[in-house]
Structure formats: structure tokens, C-alpha cells
Amino acid sequence: MRVELKGLHKTSKKLADGTKRDYYYAWKNGPRIKAEYGTSAFYDEFRRLTKEKKSPDSNSFQSIITLYKRTDLQQRKPSTRRSYLQYIKLIEEEFGDMSIAAIEETGSRAVFLDWRSEMADRPRTADLAWSVLQKIMAFGVHTEKLKRNPCVKAGRLAETGTRREKIWLPADISKLREKASQQITDALTLALWTGQRQGDLLRLQWSSYDGMRIRLKQAKTGRHVIVLVSGELRATLERLKKLNDERKVPALTILTNSHGKTWTSDGFRTSWGKAVEAAKVSGLTFHDLRGTFITRARRAGASIEDIAEASGHSIVDVRSILETHYLAGDATAGDAVILKLEGKTS
Incomplete structure (x- = not known):
């Protein structure tokens, strides 16, 4: 039985083999739901994500991202906001549930660099996503939610080449x-x-x-x-x-x-x-x-x-x-x- 979920956002993408795949998000520009659509796990994940939207765990990176979207992001031009949101969505999906303590630990920089390298076949996208991540980290440091920014001075893939090297x-x-x-x-x-x-x-x-x-x-x-x-x-x-x-x-x-x-x-x-x-x-x-x-x-x-x-x-x-x-x-x-x-x- 399929349950109507208010705010659920669906997109479709054509894959390289010609098949179509549907992707579901807790809300438009929100995090992607990874469980299979129609399963109890899907509904549980949707409820968890929408609950976190209202009050994310204060110990998670999502709390910093949410605060950034509500404050600093709103001060930017509408076109900039729209551009940033597509990369923020990627960041939320990958690191939203990452704890602030884990970000502050030695070795977390390698975690974020590894994520960027997965987009190395699209160096411009990788650089833009990294830039937004870096800004959110800097915002976290500025608001004293984070003790350090592990994403500074990483260079640009578009200039230095892809991970194929x-x-x-x-x-x-x-x-x-x-x-x-x-x-x-x-x-x-x-x-x-x-x-x-x-x-x-x-x-x-x-x-x-x-x-x-x-x-x-x-x-x-x-x-x-x-x-x-x-x-x-x-x-x-x-x-x-x-x-x-x-x-x-x-x-x-x-x-x-x-x-x-x-x-x-x-x-x-x-x-x-x-x-x-x-x-x-x-x-x-x-x-x-x-x-x-x-x-x-x-x-x-x-x-x-x-x-x-x-x-x-x-x-x-x-x-x-x-x-x-x-x-x-x-x-x-x-x-x-x-x-x-x-x-x-x-």
C-alpha cells in the first residue's frame, strides 16, 4: 500500500544503459531518500528526515548546514542561492548525519577530499561543490559551532587535472x-x-x-x-x-x-x-x-x-x-x- 507523503519530491534520470531511474527527496532541494520506494524503510527514512528538517541534531553537521541556509545563504543573490542549493543538497546527502566531533578530528580532511575525488570526472562540479562545503565550514567556525575548517586550501581540480592522474x-x-x-x-x-x-x-x-x-x-x-x-x-x-x-x-x-x-x-x-x-x-x-x-x-x-x-x-x-x-x-x-x-x- 502506498502512503501519500506531503512534500515528497520526485525526479527521474535516464541512465547510460537507457533505463530510467526515479529518485525521491524528503522535500524539494532536500536530502535524497536512499531506501527503496514503497517499503517501510522508505517511510521511516522520510519521517526521520522531515523531523530533522524542523530540529536537526545539534551535534550533527546538518545543524550547521540548516543554520547556514536560514541565515548566511539568505543574504546572497537569488541566483547564487539557487546555485548553492544544488551543491548543498549533495553535501547534506553525504555528510548531513556526520557528527561535529568527527569533522573536528584529525583525518577528516581526507574524508572530504575523497568525496570530492568521486566527482573528478566533472572537475568544475567538484570544485563548486567543494567551494560551497568550504563556505559552510567557515560559517561553522565563524559561529563557533566548529573549532576548525578542514576544507581550506585544496586547489582546483579544473586547473590541476582529474583523479585519472x-x-x-x-x-x-x-x-x-x-x-x-x-x-x-x-x-x-x-x-x-x-x-x-x-x-x-x-x-x-x-x-x-x-x-x-x-x-x-x-x-x-x-x-x-x-x-x-x-x-x-x-x-x-x-x-x-x-x-x-x-x-x-x-x-x-x-x-x-x-x-x-x-x-x-x-x-x-x-x-x-x-x-x-x-x-x-x-x-x-x-x-x-x-x-x-x-x-x-x-x-x-x-x-x-x-x-x-x-x-x-x-x-x-x-x-x-x-x-x-x-x-x-x-x-x-x-x-x-x-x-x-x-x-x-x-
Whole structure:
């Protein structure tokens, strides 16, 4: 039975495969409802969001965002307000429930940089979204709701290039493994061997793993991906499965925190940011593991088409990443050409 929800806002978007997807928001320009439409979880989330609209948790970033919209934003030109609201909506969806304490902790900057990097294929959008986020943070500091602004002086993606230029080198991976917790290194291993987005990996359930392959549907694109599990990843998954089976209340998801519970996006990003900082790895984000997967796969002999199929990237994006790293960075990549020419002329 469908219940009429006052203020519910619906939009539709045509995906790359031609299908149409509907998106629901608690109100126009409000946060997106992530639960499936028509389910009890959907109605519960709608009620929670509309309740928070009236009185958001004073310990959450949403309280600062709400105050910003009611005060500072209203002093700007109507066209500026309209422009800002589309980016504020993105920020609310991603960080609205993030605690103020988590923002103030060391390592939170990496969390926000990782979010920006997920929009690197749209550098102008990423820069504008970051600019608005930075202004809200500054407002929080100005009103003494925040002790610091973790989003200052980050440069512009539109000027410096996209994340395609960034990959994790073996030394970076080794440093993180050495300093990070087992839960973080397990997530690192899963990302390195699947090339999937952080959100998709955090949601990945045991039902998606059959002992040989991982099957998932990407939340961002709706694309179905099948990845053959490598020996190293299988060893990690089997260890995690055994550990999960021994728990009184097994988790549905493959990746869990130190308490054996499904990671929240906020919790994982904070822990990841701290681990990266402790390992002294700079300029790299979780999202950059996608390009790293592509580069490693190509060096191992995989075709561009197969890499695109496994990672969920477009063939154009795979080629772009490889042109930056594989073709330019491998000193032996052109050896076969010279050897063939030498054979023909000798």
C-alpha cells in the first residue's frame, strides 16, 4: 500500500544503459531518500528526515548546514542561492548525519577530499561543490559551532587535472598496510582486486560472493558487474567469512568495523582518513584505487574491454587512465614493438 507523503519530491534520470531511474527527496532541494520506494524503510527514512528538517541534531553537521541556509545563504543573490542549493543538497546527502566531533578530528580532511575525488570526472562540479562545503565550514567556525575548517586550501581540480592522474604505487600500499587496522587493510584488498567504488564495497553483502566470483550492482550507474576473485582476495574473504560465522549476530556485509558491525559511511571515511594520515600517504584517496586497479590489470595483460567490464568504467575512461599511467609509466611497454621491427629488418 502506498502512503501519500506531503512534500515528497520526485525526479527521474535516464541512465547510460537507457533505463530510467526515479529518485525521491524528503522535500524539494532536500536530502535524497536512499531506501527503496514503497517499503517501510522508505517511510521511516522520510519521517526521520522531515523531523530533522524542523530540529536537526545539534551535534550533527546538518545543524550547521540548516543554520547556514536560514541565515548566511539568505543574504546572497537569488541566483547564487539557487546555485548553492544544488551543491548543498549533495553535501547534506553525504555528510548531513556526520557528527561535529568527527569533522573536528584529525583525518577528516581526507574524508572530504575523497568525496570530492568521486566527482573528478566533472572537475568544475567538484570544485563548486567543494567551494560551497568550504563556505559552510567557515560559517561553522565563524559561529563557533566548529573549532576548525578542514576544507581550506585544496586547489582546483579544473586547473590541476582529474583523479585519472593519481594511482597508488606499491610503496603507498605497503605503507598503508603497515599502519592501518585489519579492517582498513581488508577494505584496501577488496578495492585493489575489484576496482569498485567505496560505497558499493561497504554495502557489498555475503550473498554477492559465491566462493569464486563477486556479483554486484553499482549504485551510481546501475551497472551489473562480475569480478573473478583472485587468490589473495579469496584468502581474505574466507578469513572474514569464518570470523563472521563465529559471531553471535553475523553481519550481512563483507566489510565490518572493529565491532563486527556494518560500516557507516561516516565511520569508514573517518577511519580511512586517520589511517592514510598515519601512513603519511599524501595526495591519494580511496577513489584512486579504481584507477590503480585498471593500471595493475593492464600490466597483467588484461584487455581494455575486459577491464571496463570488470570495473564498471567506460572504455573511454579506461583508455584515458592507461594513457596516463600504463603507456607513459611502463619503461618496457614499447619493447615488443622494437623487437618486432628488429626481427623484420634483420
